[in-house]
Amino acid sequence: YEDFAIVELSIETQNELARKSFWQGYGLTPDFKMKRYFAIRQILIWMNGEENRDFSSQFYQDKIDLIRKTI
Numbered sequence: 001y002e003d004f005a006i007v008e009l010s011i012e013t014q015n016e017l018a019r020k021s022f023w024q025g026y027g028l029t030p031d032f033k034m035k036r037y038f039a040i041r042q043i044l045i046w047m048n049g050e051e052n053r054d055f056s057s058q059f060y061q062d063k064i065d066l067i068r069k070t071i
Helices: 002-014 016-026 032-048 058-070
Strands: none
Touching: 002 032, 002 058, 016 058, 032 058
16 A cells, blocks of 8 residues: 555656556556545655654645645
């Protein structure tokens, strides 16, 4: 399930061709809700991890935007 999160947060949002190739090689494509659930879960884990996170960085702004869109 961690794969679902990483793919949703990196490959799928960055490159359509890479997305198709990844899921073809993976052998199945989980449904949208499952991928989104694990993506949001991973974001929250990253955000809760270390102290001194720079939430103003583009890395986190993209993730925060995804959370906002989802809820």
